Amino acid sequence: xxxxxxxxxxxxxxxxxxxxxxxxxxxxxxxxxxxxxxxxxxxxxxxxxxxxxxxxxxxxxxxxxxxxxxxxxxxxxxxxxxxxxxxxxxxxxxxxxxxxxxxxxxxxxxxxxxxxxxxxxxxxx
Numbered sequence: 728x729x730x731x732x733x734x735x736x737x738x739x740x741x742x743x744x745x746x747x748x749x750x751x752x753x754x755x756x757x758x759x760x761x762x763x764x765x766x767x768x769x770x771x772x773x774x775x776x777x778x779x780x781x782x783x784x785x786x787x788x789x790x791x792x793x794x795x796x797x798x799x800x801x802x803x804x805x806x807x808x809x810x811x812x813x814x815x816x817x818x819x820x821x822x823x824x825x826x827x828x829x830x831x832x833x834x835x836x837x838x839x840x841x842x843x844x845x846x847x848x849x850x851x852x
Contacts, residue, residue: 735764745828745831746796749834760773771842772849773846779799800845801822801845802824803821806822813825
């Protein structure tokens with residue numbers, strides 16, 4: 728475990744295991760991924776960012792689980808799913824989607840397929 732990752736999770740160490748599962752799954756499915764760790768988010772890039780991990784509170788406090796990560800990804804259209812907590816269109820034909828995950832089972836084929844699609848979308852730009 729590198730120091731930057733430990734610093735990112737210093738205030739929420741219980742979320743680190745969830746991140747490690749997500750990271751392993753992304754790296755096993757998508758090639759040439761670089762991980763950039765900043766103070767407020769972790770970026771998965773190829774070379775442009777396609778998936779982001781943060782503690783963005785996309786749900787009201789009472790609806791947030793005690794342990795969570797917010798996974799953000801971008802697509803050229805709005806993905807419709809009850810799992811997506813928020814979606815915005817900051818630029819024409821560029822939709823940003825936020826999904827809150829709180830347990831290992833949330834890192835499933837559906838989420839990983841969205842992330843893979845986001846990687847392809849990002850690589851084509």
